[in-house]
Amino acid sequence: MNAPDKTMVDASADCLRFLAADAVQQANSGHPGAPMGMADMADVLWRRHLRHNPADPKWLNRDRFVLSNGHASMLLYGLLHLTGYDVAVEDIKQFRQLHARTPGHPEVGITPGVETTTGPLGQGLANAVGMALAEKMLAAAFNRPGHDVIDHRTYVFVGDGCLMEGISHEVCSLAGTLGLGKLVVFYDDNGISIDGDVKGWFTDDTPQRFAAYGWNVIAAVDGHDADALDRAIFDACAQSSLQHSRPTLICCKTVIGKGAPTKAGGHDVHGAPLGVDEITAMRLARQWTAAPFEIPPHIAAAWDAREAGRARQTAWDQTFASYRAAYPALALELERRSAGTLPTVLSEQFAQLLRQPGELHNKVATRKASQIVLEHISAALPEFFGGSADLTGSNLTNVKASVRIQANGSGNYLSYGVREFGMAAMMNGIALHGGFIPFGGTFLTFSDYSRNAIRMAALMKQRVIHVLTHDSIGLGEDGPTHQPVEHMASLRLIPNNRLWRPCDGVETAVAWQAALQRHDGPTCLVLSRQALAPFDRTAQQIDAIALGGYVLADAPQAPALPHIVLIATGSEVEIAVAAAHQLALENVSARVVSMPCVETFYAQSTAYRDAVLPPGVPRVSVEAGVTWFWRAVVGEHGIAVGLDSFGESAPAEQLYAHFGITAAHVATCALTVVKGV
Numbered sequence: 001m002n003a004p005d006k007t008m009v010d011a012s013a014d015c016l017r018f019l020a021a022d023a024v025q026q027a028n029s030g031h032p033g034a035p036m037g038m039a040d041m042a043d044v045l046w047r048r049h050l051r052h053n054p055a056d057p058k059w060l061n062r063d064r065f066v067l068s069n070g071h072a073s074m075l076l077y078g079l080l081h082l083t084g085y086d087v088a089v090e091d092i093k094q095f096r097q098l099h100a101r102t103p104g105h106p107e108v109g110i111t112p113g114v115e116t117t118t119g120p121l122g123q124g125l126a127n128a129v130g131m132a133l134a135e136k137m138l139a140a141a142f143n144r145p146g147h148d149v150i151d152h153r154t155y156v157f158v159g160d161g162c163l164m165e166g167i168s169h170e171v172c173s174l175a176g177t178l179g180l181g182k183l184v185v186f187y188d189d190n191g192i193s194i195d196g197d198v199k200g201w202f203t204d205d206t207p208q209r210f211a212a213y214g215w216n217v218i219a220a221v222d223g224h225d226a227d228a229l230d231r232a233i234f235d236a237c238a239q240s241s242l243q244h245s246r247p248t249l250i251c252c253k254t255v256i257g258k259g260a261p262t263k264a265g266g267h268d269v270h271g272a273p274l275g276v277d278e279i280t281a282m283r284l285a286r287q288w289t290a291a292p293f294e295i296p297p298h299i300a301a302a303w304d305a306r307e308a309g310r311a312r313q314t315a316w317d318q319t320f321a322s323y324r325a326a327y328p329a330l331a332l333e334l335e336r337r338s339a340g341t342l343p344t345v346l347s348e349q350f351a352q353l354l355r356q357p358g359e360l361h362n363k364v365a366t367r368k369a370s371q372i373v374l375e376h377i378s379a380a381l382p383e384f385f386g387g388s389a390d391l392t393g394s395n396l397t398n399v400k401a402s403v404r405i406q407a408n409g410s411g412n413y414l415s416y417g418v419r420e421f422g423m424a425a426m427m428n429g430i431a432l433h434g435g436f437i438p439f440g441g442t443f444l445t446f447s448d449y450s451r452n453a454i455r456m457a458a459l460m461k462q463r464v465i466h467v468l469t470h471d472s473i474g475l476g477e478d479g480p481t482h483q484p485v486e487h488m489a490s491l492r493l494i495p496n497n498r499l500w501r502p503c504d505g506v507e508t509a510v511a512w513q514a515a516l517q518r519h520d521g522p523t524c525l526v527l528s529r530q531a532l533a534p535f536d537r538t539a540q541q542i543d544a545i546a547l548g549g550y551v552l553a554d555a556p557q558a559p560a561l562p563h564i565v566l567i568a569t570g571s572e573v574e575i576a577v578a579a580a581h582q583l584a585l586e587n588v589s590a591r592v593v594s595m596p597c598v599e600t601f602y603a604q605s606t607a608y609r610d611a612v613l614p615p616g617v618p619r620v621s622v623e624a625g626v627t628w629f630w631r632a633v634v635g636e637h638g639i640a641v642g643l644d645s646f647g648e649s650a651p652a653e654q655l656y657a658h659f660g661i662t663a664a665h666v667a668t669c670a671l672t673v674v675k676g677v
Contacts, residue, residue, distance in 0.1 A: 009226045011299050012047065013039040014286050015082065017259045020074035021282065022292040023095040023102075025273045030096055030104065033257040033269035034072035037190050037223070038157060041252055044229040045155060045186070046079050047302070049237070053309030054084035057113045060338055061316050063152045064115050064131050064433070068124030069159035069188065070105040071271070076114065077102045082295070082303035085113040089293050108432065108460050116432050117460050120452055122165030123425045125185065128156040129171040130429020130438075132183035132247070133405075133414075137385070138435045140409035142334050147323040149316075149334070153182040153237065160198050163187065163206060170422030172247075176214030179407060181245020184236040188223065190256040196267045207251055216246040223252030261285050337383045337435045340463070340519060349377045353509045354542055360505035361534050366527040366570070367469040369505035371396035373512045378402075381437070381516075385430060387414040388441040388467075389423045394529075395441030395469045420446050424453030424466065431462040437516065439465035444484040444526055447491060457522040458496040464522040465515045471501065472624035473659065474571050475529045479649030489629035491524050492598060500597045501526040501623075503573035504534045507596050510545040514600070528571050530652055535573075535594075548600025549612055553577055555589040561614050562591040564670045567621040567633060569595055575656075576622050578663035583670055590670060591617075598633070618673045622666050624656075637676065639669040 016039040024030035045065075052062045067076045074095060080087040087101065091111075094100035101111050105119035115131070118124035132154040139150040162168055175183055187206065191198050207219040216239050218232045229252070236248035257269030261281045274282070283289070290296050295303075324331035336343070353360055353376055360372050378384055378401045388397045398413060405411040416423040420442045427438035442450065447468055457464045473483045491499050500511035500523065508527070515523035535552060544550035552573065554562060564583070568576035573594050580590035593612055595601055601609065613619065619638040621630040627640035634640050643659050656662060 009043065011296075012302055013043040014259065014288055015295060015299050015303065016042060016075060016078045017286075018283075018288055018290070019078040019081070019092060019293070021260075021274050021279050023074050023077070023092050025276065025279060026093060026292070027096040028273055030074060030273070031071040031271050032074070032274055033192070033271075034069055034159060034188065034190075035075035035078070036260065036264075036269075037254040037256040037258045038072060038075055038188050039258065040224045040226060041157065041186050041188070041229060041254070042075055042079055044226050045233065046083060046305075048230060049233050050155065051152065051312055052083075052305065053313045054080075054113070054306050055309060056313060057085060059313050059316075060434070061150060061152050064128065064154040066115055066118065066124045066128040066131070066154065066156045067106055068118055068128065068156055068162045069121065070118030070124060072157070072159075073102070073104065073106050076106055077111065080111065080113040082300070084304050084306035084309070087111060087113070093293060116429065117456060120456065121159070121161040122163075122167040123428075123453060123456060125156055125158050125162050126167050126171040126422055126425030126453070127429035127432060128154050128183065128185075129175045129180065130426035131433040132175070132180040133178060133426065134430045134433035134436055135182060136178075136180060136409035137405070137411070142330055144323070144327060144330075147319070147326060149320050149323050153184060153240070156183070156185045157188060158185055159188045160191070160193055160202055163204070164202055167421050167425060170419040171426060172210065172215070173213050174416065174419065174422065174426075175247045176210075178405065179245055180247045181239040181242065183247035184233070185247065185249050187249055187251045188254055189251055190254045192256045192265075192267050192270060194267065194270055207249070210249045214246055216248040218248065218250045221250055221252050223254035224258060259286055333382070334435075340434065342516060343380055345380045346377060346516070349380050350509060350513045352376070354506060355539075360509060362505070363531050363533050364505055365529055365531050366502050366504070366508045367394075367396050367529060369502070369508035370467060370512065370525060370527055371399065372505065373509050375399045377512070383436050385412055385414070385436040385438045386440070387416050387423060387438070389416045389420045389446070390418045391442055391469075394443070395467050397439065397441040397467050416440065420449035421453060424450035424464075425456070427464045428453055428457050428460065428462055431457070431464050432460070437463055437465070439467055441467035441469065443470045443482060444468040444487050445470070445482050447484075447487055447524070451490070454491065454497060454522055454524065455494050458494050461496065461520040462522060463518055466522065466524045467527065468524055469527045470529045471526045472528070472571060473643065473647045473655040474624065474652045476652040476655065477649050480646040483647035484625070485643055485646060486626050488526060488623070488625045492629065496521040497524065498522070498597055498599050499524045499526060501570040502596045503568070503570055503594050504532050506534065506537065506542060507545055507594065510542070511596060514546055514597070526570065530571065532571055533574055535577075545594075545596065547604050547608065548597040548602070549593055549595035551591060551612055552594040553580060553592040555580060555584050555591070558589040558591070561617055562589045563617070564588060564674050565591045565593055565613055565617055565619045566666065566670065567593045567595055567613070567619060567630075569623050572622045572624055572661065575661065575663050575666060579666035579670065582663055582667040586667075586671060588671065588674055620666060620670045620673060622661065624661055637673060639673055641666055641669055
């Protein structure tokens with residue numbers, strides 16, 4: 001292809017620089033330096049290489065672009081506006097304002113064309129690794145000779161901060177091992193972070209680091225030389241045609257705040273407006289005569305990608321029509337999976353599990369019950385993609401149908417290695433890409449490592465399922481480092497997250513069903529190491545489990561209202577039931593409420609909640625975790641039985657006795673409450 005006119009190259013990149021500078025100045029807040037420094041990189045990628053259609057941001061076979069250093073959001077908003085997405089100049093003018101479509105950091109679902117929410121550095125890169133893996137797996141599952149309906153790349157911009165974050169080591173190491181040849185990362189090597197020149201705290205040999213991961217590294221690229229950038233991208237794209245393809249890192253040496261006459265290259269331009277005088281001087285120096293937020297018509301025309309995007313998608317539509325004619329069943333399945341719709345047979349699978357006698361109704365650990373559920377439903381759910389952070393044999397996330405990822409991308413299971421944070425953030429990327437429902441396992445106590453990625457999934461409303469086993473002091477001798485105490489309360493506090501802690505196999509199946517039926521957020525399944533006794537239920541009670549909390553047992557010949565309500569989750573439901581039997585001997589009528597998902601229960605109607613937890617009836621809760629979370633549930637006169645200290649190393653039975661999480665202690669607390677009312 002002919003090289004673009006040099007004057008136009010400079011002007012098209014400057015267009016991004018001035019949009020960023022003017023928007024940050026008007027907002028009096030933001031980060032102009034990175035967008036200005038990365039403008040040339042973005043110009044070459046978006047105008048010469050990126051395959052997308054601004055009229056259809058969800059086109060299945062589009063390239064994905066991730067701005068991992070999300071504070072540079074005005075770069076992305078400028079790109080979307082200029083290329084023809086539904087991002088108007090008025091949206092740019094509202095940058096960082098309340099309810100604007102251009103928030104301070106990119107947010108998926110808010111701005112058309114934004115692929116993932118970024119801001120916490122390194123996570124966008126991890127999401128992109130998940131997206132690239134999803135593309136490779138989807139291509140392996142659906143492409144056929146002569147019909148490459150899945151064939152796109154994932155491009156990522158990262159800064160020094162992204163590569164300092166530990167998560168970058170986790171996911172980039174794995175990306176090299178997986179041979180993700182369609183993943184292309186641009187490293188904006190400007191040498192500046194908030195504290196100043198990074199030489200005082202970041203002296204890694206980044207090219208050698210990525211070469212050691214097994215990446216194709218293109219080092220020492222002038223990030224302001226369009227032709228050099230163009231050649232590097234062609235080199236990176238050639239990787240996908242190799243037998244042993246590798247992800248590519250393009251190391252771009254740039255100047256932060258490029259174009260600012262006096263502030264370019266310093267940390268002052270990182271996170272503050274340039275100032276009116278500096279922008280005025282920049283206009284003179286760059287010979288930019290357009291007013292703020294105005295784009296000269298010839299430059300706007302050079303950026304407009306709508307016609308080219310339509311042509312690309314039309315060509316793909318023809319490819320897909322040919323594919324549909326040759327493989328109609330595969331085409332329908334790809335469309336279903338891409339839409340995120342569950343197969344109709346899945347509800348029948350769950351109905352069999354819940355209603356028919358079987359292993360799920362025996363005394364089993366809920367982690368084992370989870371595996372039984374997976375065995376039963378996996379064949380009906382080909383989009384299921386499982387994994388574990390090096391704890392497969394403990395989390396029981398594998399089933400007979402599990403096939404570890406192969407070099408060609410086939411398979412449905414990944415051992416992520418000891419990379420909890422990387423696993424969680426990659427699962428977010430897999431979910432965002434579409435075509436898969438990811439789930440991954442680790443111990444509940446290690447959810448601390450994953451927590452911010454779980455939070456991001458909740459913010460982005462992504463269906464990601466976390467299997468968190470060894471949920472309490474019940475794991476025993478491994479001791480307090482592995483015994484979660486505050487973790488359930490912490491995860492419940494994440495808005496839009498759902499935590500299910502089932503008490504037996506039936507509740508575990510319902511928890512899995514609820515997780516799969518969610519289309520607007522993540523689910524944490526908190527599961528036991530130790531075996532738990534099953535409970536008999538009516539059909540009505542089984543249906544009520546999905547409401548998050550329900551009456552599991554009332555005392556025989558109970559009065560119209562019980563004297564007290566015992567509320568429990570997970571392994572402590574057995575304790576609550578035993579306490580209720582002891583209270584019956586004291587002529588105290590106790591209702592036992594199993595509440596496997598507190599958040600779901602409190603989303604029900606007031607009438608339903610009052611029917612389960614009658615107002616005015618005193619309450620005692622029991623859960624092997626911190627008690628303060630439950631104090632709002634039991635009220636001022638109730639008692640929360642639990643654990644407000646770290647655990648100990650000992651057999652589980654001894655630990656429950658030591659910490660007073662026993663039927664006798666719960667009964668004593670209940671009597672105290674009843675007598676005090």
